[in-house]
Amino acid sequence: MRAFITACVVALLxxxxxxxxxxxxxxxxxxxxxxxxxxxx
Amino acid sequence: MxxxxxxxxxxxxxxxxxxxxxxxxxQQPTSVNPTASSVKEQQLLKELxxxxxxxxxxxxxxYVLQQPAGRDWRSFHEVTLPWIGTIAILGMLxxxxxxxxxxxRVRLEAGRSGHTLVRxxxxxRFIHWMTAVCFxxxxxxxxxxxxxxxxxxxxxxxxxxxxxxxxAKYVHNYASFPFTIGVVLMFLTWIAGNFPAGGDLTWIKxxxxxxxxxxxxxxxxxxxxxxxxxxxxxxxxxxxxTGYLLMFPFYATDIAGMQTAQIVHGxxxxxxxxxxLAHIYIGTLGxxxxxxxxxxxxxxxxxxxxxxxxxxxxxxxxxxxxQQGGRVAAE
Numbered sequence: 009m010r011a012f013i014t015a016c017v018v019a020l021l022x023x024x025x026x027x028x029x030x031x032x033x034x035x036x037x038x039x040x041x042x043x044x045x046x047x048x049x
Numbered sequence: 050m051x052x053x054x055x056x057x058x059x060x061x062x063x064x065x066x067x068x069x070x071x072x073x074x075x076q077q078p079t080s081v082n083p084t085a086s087s088v089k090e091q092q093l094l095k096e097l098x099x100x101x102x103x104x105x106x107x108x109x110x111x112y113v114l115q116q117p118a119g120r121d122w123r124s125f126h127e128v129t130l131p132w133i134g135t136i137a138i139l140g141m142l143x144x145x146x147x148x149x150x151x152x153x154r155v156r157l158e159a160g161r162s163g164h165t166l167v168r169x170x171x172x173x174r175f176i177h178w179m180t181a182v183c184f185x186x187x188x189x190x191x192x193x194x195x196x197x198x199x200x201x202x203x204x205x206x207x208x209x210x211x212x213x214x215x216x217a218k219y220v221h222n223y224a225s226f227p228f229t230i231g232v233v234l235m236f237l238t239w240i241a242g243n244f245p246a247g248g249d250l251t252w253i254k255x256x257x258x259x260x261x262x263x264x265x266x267x268x269x270x271x272x273x274x275x276x277x278x279x280x281x282x283x284x285x286x287x288x289x290x291t292g293y294l295l296m297f298p299f300y301a302t303d304i305a306g307m308q309t310a311q312i313v314h315g316x317x318x319x320x321x322x323x324x325x326l327a328h329i330y331i332g333t334l335g336x337x338x339x340x341x342x343x344x345x346x347x348x349x350x351x352x353x354x355x356x357x358x359x360x361x362x363x364x365x366x367x368x369x370x371x372q373q374g375g376r377v378a379a380e
Binding site: 022 | 222224230
């Protein structure tokens, strides 16, 4: 049971870390990725 | 004298009006089709392989409006993949139900000895459960992409389904990271025991003790478990790689590459679900004492003797099990 709980917690932490990495470093919002400075969606 | 003249003039005027009033098509040969030489959409696709224009937004890839391969991919995604998934998953469930009704639960024939030995240590159970929990999340949110619109949207409504699908996609993306790490750790941790070995063929010929009543000797992992292991490693690797190609569009491949990646991702994904159903069945309902291996980490000595006798003998040689069968070395 302890291994299962630990696995769930670590999975959650890794997922949050992945989400933070994606959102802050890699991905851009669509309104900035697919527009020019002159034409904002 | 004037009346016949007026009649003639009126008749000539009428003929003139009728002559100009005849439809233009009647004045041309009937064999001419005015649209015959115009370029059709299919011709454009055939000649150019895509319909592409010009645009003003920075992403020039968005200028491609249509390509024939996109239609093939859409047909696969909307028709072929749901059929493959339905046959694989429902087919596996049907096989398991029939198997359970015919064979029943694989019982511990000698009963419990009361002595246990360590089957999987804490780290092994940790990576198993981390990968398993993530897999269940990935499977549910992935199946939503293929089957959700048909199965859930009628009950949730379009707006509810859109909201659910949006969050499901987030979960699918983010759970992929611990899943991938888990697959890599599984690969490294268990590879030594999962190469083909000498007794595997005998085990397969005797149905592994699951089909039939014989219990052929097996090492720590029997051929059925080896099959699961290699499917998880190779299939998990395939869905991870193709998933990241889709998560990062155009970073490593083009549209055609992403279409191929999605096809591989979808097919391997639904097969993964079907095979894991069998894995879950045999690890819980299908075999007495099997869940304890991954639950508490320990199995009864009689269970080990019945299903993994070569492994038990090896553990005894190593002094991890005493002569009475009791556990010597704690994890």
